[in-house]
Amino acid sequence: MENIMDNSTNKKDIIIEVNNVSRCFNLARERVDSLKEYFVRKVKGNLHFEEFWALKDVSFTVERGDAVGLIGLNGSGKSTMLKVIAGVLKPTEGSARVSGDVAPLIELGAGFDPDLTARENIFLNGALLGHPRSVMQEAYDSIVEFAELREFMDVPVKNFSSGMNSRLAFSIATIGKPDILIVDEVLAVGDSKFQEKCINRIEEMMAKGTTVLFVSHSIRQVEMVCNKVVWLEHGHLKKYGETKEICEEYKSLYKGMDIR
Amino acid sequence: MFQSTIANFRKFKPLLYELVSRDIKNKYRRSVLGVLWTILNPLLMMTILSIVFSNIFRFEVQYYPVYILCGQVLYNFFSDSTQAAMNSIIYSAPLLKKVYVPKYMFTLSRIMSCSINIFAAFAALLIVMVVMRVPLHFTMFLSIIPILIMIVFALGTGFILAAVSVKYRDIVHLYSVFLTGFIYLAPVIYPLSIISNPTLQFIIKLNPVTNMLAMFRGFVIYNTMPDLFTVLMAVIPSIVILALGLWVFYRKQDEFILFL
Numbered sequence: 001m002e003n004i005m006d007n008s009t010n011k012k013d014i015i016i017e018v019n020n021v022s023r024c025f026n027l028a029r030e031r032v033d034s035l036k037e038y039f040v041r042k043v044k045g046n047l048h049f050e051e052f053w054a055l056k057d058v059s060f061t062v063e064r065g066d067a068v069g070l071i072g073l074n075g076s077g078k079s080t081m082l083k084v085i086a087g088v089l090k091p092t093e094g095s096a097r098v099s100g101d102v103a104p105l106i107e108l109g110a111g112f113d114p115d116l117t118a119r120e121n122i123f124l125n126g127a128l129l130g131h132p133r134s135v136m137q138e139a140y141d142s143i144v145e146f147a148e149l150r151e152f153m154d155v156p157v158k159n160f161s162s163g164m165n166s167r168l169a170f171s172i173a174t175i176g177k178p179d180i181l182i183v184d185e186v187l188a189v190g191d192s193k194f195q196e197k198c199i200n201r202i203e204e205m206m207a208k209g210t211t212v213l214f215v216s217h218s219i220r221q222v223e224m225v226c227n228k229v230v231w232l233e234h235g236h237l238k239k240y241g242e243t244k245e246i247c248e249e250y251k252s253l254y255k256g257m258d259i260r
Numbered sequence: 261m262f263q264s265t266i267a268n269f270r271k272f273k274p275l276l277y278e279l280v281s282r283d284i285k286n287k288y289r290r291s292v293l294g295v296l297w298t299i300l301n302p303l304l305m306m307t308i309l310s311i312v313f314s315n316i317f318r319f320e321v322q323y324y325p326v327y328i329l330c331g332q333v334l335y336n337f338f339s340d341s342t343q344a345a346m347n348s349i350i351y352s353a354p355l356l357k358k359v360y361v362p363k364y365m366f367t368l369s370r371i372m373s374c375s376i377n378i379f380a381a382f383a384a385l386l387i388v389m390v391v392m393r394v395p396l397h398f399t400m401f402l403s404i405i406p407i408l409i410m411i412v413f414a415l416g417t418g419f420i421l422a423a424v425s426v427k428y429r430d431i432v433h434l435y436s437v438f439l440t441g442f443i444y445l446a447p448v449i450y451p452l453s454i455i456s457n458p459t460l461q462f463i464i465k466l467n468p469v470t471n472m473l474a475m476f477r478g479f480v481i482y483n484t485m486p487d488l489f490t491v492l493m494a495v496i497p498s499i500v501i502l503a504l505g506l507w508v509f510y511r512k513q514d515e516f517i518l519f520l
C-alpha cells in the first residue's frame with residue numbers, strides 16, 4: 001500500500017477522513033433467517049459463521065472539492081466503502097469522519113413509492129434526503145425540467161420505465177448544493193444522451209464546490225469525472241492517487257478484461 | 261448523544277410527515293372503499309358477533325353491540341398498527357441499504373398513520389351510538405386518554421417486532437397467529453363476567469389491553485371513571501413496553517442492513 005498523494009505540506013480542507021476502516025461480515029454458511037432454523041441449529045450445535053472482511057484497514061482522506069473515483073473489480077469493496085462513508089453501515093474497526101451533508105444517489109429510485117405519482121414522489125424522496133417541503137417546492141420546477149418529465153408528473157411511477165425512474169431520481173438527488181455527492185453505478189442506466197447530461201450536472205456541482213465520490217463500471221467515465229482515484233483490491237487499499245497514473249496502471253493490469 | 265438524536269429528528273421531521281401522508285393516500289385514494297372499509301369492517305363484525313353471542317351465549321351486557329364496537333376500535337388498531345410496524349423495516353429495505361435515514365421513522369410513521377384511522381373508526385362508533393339511542397356523556401371526551409395509552413403500547417410493541425422480524429422472518433407468521441389468540445386474552449368481544457375460572461379472570465385482568473378497554477368503555481358507554489388499579493395496569497406496562505421497544509430497536513438497528 002502506498003500513498004502517492006502528498007498531503008503533508010500544505011494543510012487543506014479535509015472533508016472525509018477514512019481511518020483504518022475494516023468491515024467484517026459474518027457469512028453464515030447457510031443463511032439463518034428464521035427463528036425455527038435458529039433453534040434447530042442451536043440444538044444441533046451447528047451454528048457456524050465464517051468471517052469475511054469486505055474492507056481491511058483502508059485509510060485515505062478527501063479534500064473539499066475533490067472528485068474521487070473508486071475502482072476495483074466486482075466485490076472489491078467499493079459499495080461497502082461508500083456505505084460506510086454515507087453512514088448506512090458502521091465500520092467494524094476504524095472510523096470514517098465526514099464533515100458535511102451527504103447526498104447519495106439512490107439506486108434507480110429505491111426511494112420511490114410505486115403507487116404515488118411522480119409529483120408526490122419528488123416530495124417523499126426529497127424528505128428521505130432530509131429536505132423539507134419548502135425546499136422541494138422551490139426546486140420542483142428545475143427537477144421536472146431536468147428529468148424531462150413535465151407531462152408525466154401526475155402519473156404513478158409504477159408506470160414509468162426504468163430510464164424515466166432514474167432520470168427522476170437523479171434530478172432529485174442533485175438539487176441544491178450538497179457537500180458530498182455519492183454516485184454508485186447509477187449512470188449505467190438510461191440512454192447515452194442522458195448519461196452525458198448527468199455527467200455535466202455532476203461537473204456543474206463540482207464547480208460549485210461539491211465533493212464527489214464516484215463508482216462506475218466505465219473506467220472512461222471515472223477518467224472524465226475524477227481527479228483522484230482509490231483502487232481497492234479484495235478490500236485492501238491498493239493505491240490512492242492521481243487519476244491518470246492509477247487508471248493507466250489499472251487498465252494495463254486488466255488489459256484483457258472488460259473494464260472499458 | 262441525546263442532543264444529536266433531537267437534531268436528527270428535526271432534520272427528518274418532514275420525512276415523518278411525508279411517510280404518514282403516503283400511507284394515508286395509498287389507503288384512502290387507491291380504493292374508494294378505503295375509508296368505507298375502515299368503518300364497515302368493525303360494523304360488520306359488531307353485527308355478526310352481537311347476533312351470535314347474544315343468541316348462543318345469552319349474556320347480558322348493556323348495549324352489547326356498542327360494547328363490541330369499542331373493543332373492535334381499540335383492538336383493530338393494535339392489531340393493524342403493530343403488524344404494519346412489524347413490516348416497516350423489511351419493506352423499506354432497498355432504501356435503507358442505500359441512504360442514511362433514521363430507521364425508527366419508518367416504524368413510527370406506520371403507527372401514526374394507523375392512529376389516524378382510529379378517528380374513522382370512532383366516527384362509526386358515534387353513529388351506532390346515536391342510532392341505538394345510547395346516551396352520550398361528556399366523559400366521551402376523556403376516551404382520548406385510553407387511545408393515547410394504546411398508541412404508546414402499540415408503538416413499543418411495534419418497535420420490538422420491527423427490530424426482531426428483520427432477522428427472523430418467521431416472526432411475521434408467528435405474530436399473526438399470536439394475534440388470533442390474543443383477542444381472547446382480553447375482553448374484546450366478550451364481557452369479563454363470563455369467565456368463571458378465577459385464576460383465568462385474574463390473568464386477563466393483568467393484561468394491559470383489558471385495562472385500556474375498561475377505561476375506554478367506561479368513558480364512552482357507561483359514564484364511569486376507572487379505578488386506580490385499572491389506570492396503573494394500563495399505563496405502566498405501556499410505558500415499560502415503549503422503553504423496552506426503544507431499547508431493543510436502538511440496540512439492533514445497526515445490524516438491520518446485514519439482514520435486508
Ligand SMILES: Nc1ncnc2c1ncn2[C@@H]1O[C@H](COP(=O)(O)OP(=O)(O)O)[C@@H](O)[C@H]1O
Pocket residue numbers: 025026027054072073074075076077078079080081517518519
Ligand atoms: N451485507 C453483506 N453481507 C455479507 N457480505 C456482504 C454484504 N455486503 C457486501 N458483502 C460482500 O462484501 C464484498 C464487497 O462487496 P461490495 O462492496 O458490494 O463490492 P463492489 O461494490 O466493489 O462490487 C462482496 O464480496 C460482497 O459479497
Ligand SMILES: [Mg+2]
Pocket residue numbers: 078079080
Ligand atoms: Mg458495488
